[in-house]
Amino acid sequence: MSEENNREQGDAPVPDPKSEPVAEPQAELPAVEQPQAETPIANIPAAEQQQAEQPVAETPPPARRVETDEEKAARRKASLEAREAAKAAAAQAAGLAAQAGTEGRAVAKASGDSDGEGGGEEAPPREPSPNQPRLDRVAAILRELVSEDAVEEAYINEPNDHLPTLVVKNEFWLKSAELFRNHEELSCSYLRNVSGVDYETHMEVVYYPLNMDTRHCYCLKVRTSRDQPTVSSVTPIWETANWNEREIYDLLGIDFPGHPDLRRIMMPDDWVGHPLRKDYVPLDPEV
């Protein structure tokens, strides 16, 4: 490893004097490619001796070395580029974070989104997401106004436009949902989507509330047990949850206490079982 590094470092500053002496032995030796790779070693005569000994006996190993050197160089280039990209992204993120507090939040988010879609921000995974301040703020609000342990988990879903994602504790869900709807800073009046997921170890209901003015979207998850899946209904808060919750009840069997009219919606009323559950056994496997 260290030898290779030395070679690489030596390679860059003085390319001309080396290439000249090598050009001559190349003409003599049939193995054309190998000498070039070996030249970077500091004392050239020694390298030439090695070459004179090696080419016939050990053709494959040097060839391999040539490849690794090239790869190394390519990798180094790539990492350099990545570092530069990271710097640029960090600068951008800092700019975004600075803007986040001001009126230009929506604009900042929009530009962050489009970058994320282009895949430009994927290179530096450790960089803080432009939405990190927003996530921290929301988690702080929930902890302060609902309960200290209302938030189970909070993370940024990077491939999904850096979507702030929070796992809310089941017993605090109704209060948290109200907060999302009514808190002046959040005021997510629009509920885009409600999904239910059966994770085999537990069930999860996923909500996507959205603030249409600031265009801030969140992903909220509520976990529940598989044996007695229960999640408070948010239909009194967002009317649109009504049929969505009915659908989840129908297909996954999650109970939504507080729902005005929890009936099956897709399957016939006398259907047995909940088809989207992972352990669902069809009545007639032939069908």
Add this chain to the structure above:
Amino acid sequence: MIRTEELLLNVGPQHPSTHGVFRIVVKLDGEVITEATPVMGYLHRGTEKLAENLNFTQIIPYTDRMDYVSAMTNNYVLCHAVEKMMGLEIPERAEFMRLIVMEMQRVASHLVWWGTYLLDIGAISPFLYAFSDRERILGMFNELCGARLTYNYMRVGGVKWDAPEGWIEKVKTFVKDMHYRLDEYHNLVSGNEIFLSRIKGIGKYDAKTAIDYGLSGANLRCTGVQWDLRKAEPYSLYDRFEFDVPVGKNGDCFDRYELRMEEIVQSLRILEQALEQFPGDGETMGKVPRVIRPPAGEIYVRIESPRGEIGCHIVSKGKAEPYRLKFRRPSFVNLQILPKLLVGESMTNLVTILGGIDIVLGEVDC
């Protein structure tokens, strides 16, 4: 003394004005609706369950059959979600093809709506006009991918077929013609006294209600909310083109009618620009692994379909099949407001209001 009693009337599921197999049970006091209970599920095929045993390329044909009036946008939302998860690059020509077919599809979908809506209200000839123009679009789709309705055209990473020789010119001619046809439509219908008295002020709601019910598309915009995902959260190449998002202000059936007609004009505008900028050559498929395996994770992707926000929520465990696939179907969500709108309305307005929401039952039941 006249004895009166409530009448329970069953509408559908087999009734042409329900646009599929939608059933609604209405309670009538004379001619006034006092209660309405939608009954759905007649077209439920368990797409989401089936998808759990299929790989992503195999799911694409299933999306065709959800909103079968706008299959291209459904294709797109699934492919887009997977591409985003995998971080794939889509060649520009492929993305242009997608955008062009999606906008053509929007025009076609609105034409179907226009024709059938007027048929619902009692005018027969507009239906024939609309379908003859829509037929031209379907013909071009047929030329492109060999199907008139269920295209299975898009793939993760691009599109399956490149535009055949002369196809782009054909679309250009169509776009030009369509402007004249739209004028004709307006002459034929938009000023008609009977038509206006049937839809003006009917099925009214305000912006707050619309947002609370999670409405999207023209159903939301008719209340004055400027919300079009092509502008609000741009995807594909929509940020490159100039177009307006028309909004209404009264939130009634007439506004929804006007909006959809205007949206056709805007789609034609996008098409004109896209056809002008269409790259002369290039790949139609990006570099895609042989087996499409999105990394473990979760994503929710949304686009603007002719009916509103269609979303795709994928939970992946790093396998070729999705662990869970959920579609947010605009028709399903938009339809929720129907019982609320119907209460207190005359029975004659049931079909007007239902048609105004613009639902496709394949999507409602999924």
